[in-house]
Amino acid sequence: MALTSHVQSKYANGNPNSATHHSANPPPSGTAWRGRWRGRSSGGLQGHRIALMRSIEQECKEKLKKYCQELNEVNLKIEQVHEKLKDFCDNGKQDKKCQGLQAKVTEKCTNFKTKKLGPALTNPSDDNCKENEQQCLFLEGACPDLVEDCNKLRNKCYQKKRDEIAEKVLLRALSGSLKEKDSCKKKFKEVCSLLSRESDELMMLCFDEEKTCQSIMTKEQYNCESLKNEIKNVLNKKGELQTKCPSLLKKCYFYDADCTGDKPNCKELESNCEEKGITYTKPGSDFEPIRSGITLAEEIELEELYKKAAKKGVHIGRPPTRDAAELLLLLSQSGAGSTVVDKCKNTIQEKCKKFKEHIILKDLCNNQNITDNPEEKCKELDKELTTRASIVSKEIEKYLDIANGKKIISWHMLHTFFSERKCTKLLSDCFYFAQDKGPLNKECDNLKAACYKKGLEAPANEALQDKLRGKLQGSNKAWHESLQKEIVKACEKLKKESDELFVLCLQPKKTAFVVSTDLRFRAIFLREQLDEKRDFPTETDCKELEKKCRILGQDSKEIKWPCLTLNQHCDRLRIAEQLEEKLLEEKTKDLDKFSSCVENLGKWCNDWARRGRTHFTLACVAQNTTCKILTEKVGFKCARLHEHMKTNKVLENVKNNDTRERICTSWEPYCSKFISSCKSLMKANGGECEELNKECKSFIERKELEEKVIDELKGSLKTEKECQDTLKKYCVAWKNATNQLRTLCTGKKKNGKKDDVKKELCEKLVEQVKKRCPGLKKELTEASKELEKKANKYEDIKKEAKEAMEKA
Template identity: 25%
Template structure:
């Protein structure tokens, strides 16, 4: 039996072995993409597909009937001819393909694949290539449903959970940077991380509940990652930098640079990473030392620090959707998750309350810090109420199990239950039987979490229904990622399609052209190219919906916040070529509005650098702006919008100042800097950063910052004089203007929010918000000069290069440090 206890243990062992190797691929060798690229990145010519595998995708279970085989091929080849797809390797030789040799080949291939999977799960094989085996399954499963549905379903379930586990470990690696040198350091620091991350989703909750095992695993992964990083840097340090290699290695530097135990090696790796960062600067990569974080732009939090939402976005691009759960699950779910391990590993027939009692008696120190409810349960250990809590847990879990079973049956993932609530029979569904339109993404996430909590605890057969659920959700998220890839491949070719009532023939023609040059021996790509009408319907529908949603957003408001600007401008760029007739004027208006906000922010930072009270009130601001616009001619040309609209500009800048003051005060309160000051442990770098911000804001915030700034000065005086104000510089204007033009370049795929570093390690402020990883606005231009600008400091503004302005203001800020 596939789900026997022995197979289950072998599967766990295999997962543990795979976890380390897979994580190297994920975090050290090739950043996030490599863990998923085998399924989603083209690299072999379409013409090189094996005829037999292509035929299997077309014929599926009709391959044994020679007459039917030829008929199906005849119909399909006529369609290929009609749409211009050259497929001579199968259409020019139909009679010779539909014969007993082909039948024997498919039968043998299916048997070999089934045996490979069984051998893999028995732990007798060193081959654990999920991508390769899954691809074989997708080629052959339709032909050999009887022999391959069950093992392929199990394989995909295992591989999907592996990918999710890799993603979860990547989050923890980012959160635990510098804390993975040894187990003691890890265990003492992971508690702080888990207090925040355990609330995100069930998988992070599970890792945090068993922090000792999690630390051991993370340290193993980190050590392997450090070794790999060292080797890769030595092998590539003299090679020419490419964007892909830069992204891969710099993120590896970011994750592992602080985790080396040996100081000499750590210093060497740090120098190599910084050298690589300089070589890669032209690709707009981020600060590998993670030194940048604006104290006045956002709240200091772990979630912001590791750019968690951006990580979620990246995982989704590769077919793994992880979302934040709604609220904290009740105590019964969490206790159930804890006793799951005991029940699986020891005596599954023992009553839940006995296992719950053992857990509370022996393991509380591992998890009682995480939630008040857990701490309360642990405190009951010496009272008579202890056992009753576990009894209540069992009744609650039984109720939750019944609800989950009903949902799985209603969705067709399990057959009807008997009067005792036992699922009588569950059919394992093949990839082709999974109907993704029966679930929303939200339903997938919710039911997957329920299965994670309850699958091993519920009486009856929930293993197969939950496997069907995970396979369906995997297919749904995978298809969504695939549609996005094809959508980007066809960008600019869908405009006429969206503005006509014809069938998606234009999309098909464009898709076939892409398929002719596609380089991937991948069953999913091959199937989409063999059946382009299906994927085109989905692509056109997806783009149409995005265009409509964007139009509604743009019509729904006359004012957008800066963060909204970044997102909406990127969407305008992405959809411009296909939807420009729908919302061109709206996007142009948005660009002007966002440029106005951006330049107001630049001016605000310029005024803050003077450390006076020019942003303390509307009157003070307008007075300062009148003085600037009338006396400094070049600056007037730089800030055309602000000088023409002084009242509105001041309103915007004062609103930004209020946000800056709010974040500074919050971060001062919550970052622990006050305790650091009290203990006299503040560093020179911390002093420079906090004092600079404090002195810039102290005369402009509605609340008095004098006390905070004085405390900082008293503690920081040992490092030298306080930061000094910077006069407004003279600017040389430029006459270049920007236009809203399409760009084919996708958003950056880095998973850090940190902007490109400057020659100084610690810029005390930013002229714009930390650069988002996805989406990011990168407008293109019509001149080489403009193209260079989009790779530098920012977009352009009428009459002046924002690149120059941003870099100058950054220089002004850095000048404070140089003076000191």
């Protein structure tokens, strides 16, 4: 079919909705999305050709000719890129494909601008954003007069997404306090003191507790209604439980407590999900008394929330800490007045009374000289704004390579080769310093769009790079040609995953440059992180950075040595942890003292060397470093254990028969493990472990016996009756035995019946085994999956090796 007929049917008709299914930036996953891609017609492809060729006939012919030539140069056929482009490169077809495009596209652009884009700018709803951002991607390259309005739309949609994430953070953090405004306001100050610095949007919301509480409470009731309908639907279609239980259970945990009236049926959902083996483990339920208590950010799963947002193109990082002057500038943006000075004066006079206890603003707002006469302070602020705006403007120009920073840059021309950290910093600067109609506005509009673009493109680049590992580094012509072919091969499956991937897959030559350059920048940013953390990494640093080193190291030589240094330090950290466990098991004394550790480690290392034991060689190579790691970790764990025991009133609760079993089971193992190595846990130094061990002695002894009985009765603990029948036989055998197991068979209940002792024991043992089974099943399932992965990896390596040998 000719290009003109495609355009008439999809892009040149009078219906602005006709192209919505062929446009860009959809959600990256989901069955609806995949279905939409399967139904993508050739009209969508023509839209991409239009955007690429800028809809000028002569340029269209030249571009299409060049495009075909580029594919021929690397022995690629156009149908390999996409089957519906099959005849685009046939001789003489370029003229026909490009004929009459300009007039048709101009009409399409005019209709879009007046009928769709204008209303979307007034109401940037989710649907309006999704549909019109896609159309902007197709059309703004062909119609320059769309660039400014498309930039405004994207930035409004992007900011809306960021604001919604901030609201979601507060919804979770204020959970349980959203039925009444007073309870919301009471918890609001505490929550904001901990979370306001996590993003600029959170800082802004935390400035107005009255307005924010009202907004969050309204949003909560909307969430309740939505959750109620979701649960109702999934309970009617139980085939969807497996996929929807995890997300719905999480929503129940965070939202159900504040729902009123006809509440969501969370209890029935929990019951149905449990039957499928799916439960929700609330944050902090894996509490360990030797670690720091759970933070509010961990409690609301902030990191998981931000990772989910990043997959949709919205990266949120922690912005720089701001001072009082900067916060005053931010507050002044909504102040009354036409100038910065007037707005500032209005803000100090009207709002300062609310912030007299604010952690950053209190000094300014409690200064009577400023509050009584704000003129001087506000003039200083105006000068400071001018200076900072100039600095930010130059920095944005540098990173976006803007020749004329006062003009809005087209989406296709925006550079995205800068780090997420730099994006976060500059976006924050814009948030504070880009006043209404101020000098920074255009630069900040460009920056915000570039950061949004970077976020949207990141998953696409990463997905393509994952398929090209080990093939992304090179410089000669043969490598470049080979990479293009590999891209086309990888795109056979990937091009249907998202619009960003689809666009990359249409242009293999350009994409070869994009993905290889993006990888180099990722390596540069990783190098910066390694320079900061490689010499003294934490466990979290090791987990995160070693993974990046493994992935990027396949195609980047410049990170080889920094990654090697990181690996060595992480290995030492792991060996120190293993050594710590060994020494704690052996009840080694004074592990929290550096001098004692150095002295003892020297003796141990000499002994291990003499015996030819090499497992702890790395720990012995740098003994001072090992002892620094070891004593700091042990000291930290002992301090946390001491604090948590005091906070939880462990000694008081262990003396209560109702709580003794729980306390002894949870706390005594830690005391037994650390008491020899930390004097701070001894009674003489204010510690409580000695006394706890005494209180729990009889309980622990009985517990150990019960474990032995579980082992003896294995295979007979499915039911209480089976257990009792087997136990009676064992009790006869144990009657004259020298072990302590016979004590479990003796004794009487208050009613004087000996059999009731056995019955009670069996009830307890069967229940214990039942509780262990799901955990064991989970461990076995995970182990099975891990083995399966390793087996698949082995088969892949074997296949690659075989292919390489055949080629050789």
